[in-house]
Amino acid sequence: MPFDYRRAPDPESAVAAATGWAGVAFLAGGTNLVDHLKLGLTSPEVLVDITGLPLDEVEELPDGGLRIGATVRNADLAAHPVVRRDYPVLARALLSGASGQIRNLATTGGNLLQRTRCVYFQDLTTPCNKREPGTGCSAIGGYTRHHAILGASAHCVATHPSDMAVAMAALDAQVAVLGTGGRRVVPLVELHRLPGDEPHRDTVLAPSDLITSVDLPPLPPGTRSLYRKVRDRASFAFALVSVAAVLRVEDGVVEDVRIALGGVAHKPWRARRAEDVLRREPADEEAFRRAIDAELAGAAPLEGNGFKVPLTRNAVVSALRELSREQR
């Protein structure tokens, strides 16, 4: 379908340009949106190009945190000296995603809002509640290797494909949004939704809501973090399971722990139950196992992805073991 193309000089006019249309999309790097235009998954009347907006800076905040502009390219964010030094979990998550020549185009905002790689969602010839509400879910009873084991519904079992978002979930990132009603801040862990009975809604955003930046709070001194991604080939593949872990151990005791999981749910999955079990416990393997087992007690694997339960357990334990070893 043909569409109108507009460029916005500032965030306010981008939102204004996107308001009042039935079908509208912001264009950033295009690496997901243009793919979907070609596949016929979406057919907006208007594209509002936001790559010219002054949102392409990474800024150090007075409190020691970091503000990441929505149009900062994934490659530039991963190469940023402060991200490499203070937020290795984020640098590693970015570097494990897509390819070098995609990361040079992909942006912060676009990465967060990329849509599921569920093969049925991407295939117009199959029923899919996310693409066409009410038509049914082809994955249930079908090919589910890449689908969810946590928080899914009878309407959709898709997973969110982003690596970057998983790291940001573990970092307690805050997303700044500009909408027709003004500015607001959405915690990253509340940006994406669980499918419930409205799987066509990936996030809490309205079509004319523009992500302007993502803030990372500072990490206390002594905090370590890492990203571990398990996939079907060593590079250029989406995660089967991934773990973003942030840990601070003092005198052998867990003082702070934050765990987010990728590849297991419709959103970056913050493992709060595991974190609750671990806090103030000895930083040892027995506690790590107990913690992730508490989280995975709620897992509901499908026919084709039962392997994700032990895979997640092992990936989390090994990530925490590595982080605790670094800070004895």
Place this chain on the structure above:
Amino acid sequence: MDGDIELRVDGRRRRLRVDTRTTLLDALRDGVGATAPKKGCDHGQCGACTVLLDGRRVITCLALAVAHDGAEVVTAAGLARGDRLHPVQEAFLERDALQCGFCTPGQVCSAVGVLDEVAAGHPSAVTADLTGPVELTDDEIRERMSGNLCRCGAYVTIVDAVRDGAR
């Protein structure tokens, strides 16, 4: 709906009118006649369409032409200086780093981008120390070139060529 854009392609200024749906790849190949970048998958998955866009390696099959008005594009055909091939191109020839050659223009542009990224000290997923200098090991080359598939499986000599191209 159409848009007018101007591109600098391999050193030459080109003005063209494109449908807003046209990808940068189609604009280059069909509009400008720059056929070095190839259409392999058309979905970002193979790297055959890789060029240097304003100096950085990018895929062109998922970029819209209208969004890149004013851009400077260098394809594999524009890397040579007169009769002198780019060192990466020389290395691909020396090392026999191709069979059918379909993926080669993308591989070469990607390799040039990789060498710049390494020179700038940018880490990759396999770099052990995120804050230290980068050493161009074979593991680094394989990881950094993973966005370029080769249907003929010339990977072993491609790694050799990228290593040589760095000298």
